[in-house]
Amino acid sequence: MAQTTHKAGNSYEHLVKRVQEIISSPRSQLEHQVTISKTSHESAQDWDRLLEEINDADGVTLSRLQDGSAHIAWFVEKDDNAV
Numbered sequence: 001m002a003q004t005t006h007k008a009g010n011s012y013e014h015l016v017k018r019v020q021e022i023i024s025s026p027r028s029q030l031e032h033q034v035t036i037s038k039t040s041h042e043s044a045q046d047w048d049r050l051l052e053e054i055n056d057a058d059g060v061t062l063s064r065l066q067d068g069s070a071h072i073a074w075f076v077e078k079d080d081n082a083v
Contacts, residue, residue: 012046019050023072032076037069 019036028034038047051070055062063071 011043012049015042015046015050019054033071033073035065035069035071037067 018039022028022036023034025034038044051062051064054060054070054072057074059075061073065071
């Protein structure tokens with residue numbers, strides 16, 4: 001049973017890592033938005049959990065799309081001291 005829990009935790013961690021890489025991409029950072037999709041090997045429970053956590057983050061807007069993907073946009077406050 002502990003191994004099943006570990007595996008479930010691992011699957012969620014892999015999903016989080018994959019989505020973090022997408023969000024961290026130069027294009028996503030430039031546009032402050034991204035559309036992500038669940039892959040066939042990822043569990044619906046992990047996917048829903050991740051989307052709930054993203055939706056709860058401050059400054060982030062998440063929209064679930066009809067095809068099951070999700071559009072994420074975030075607001076980045078402009079630094080007045082930036083050159």
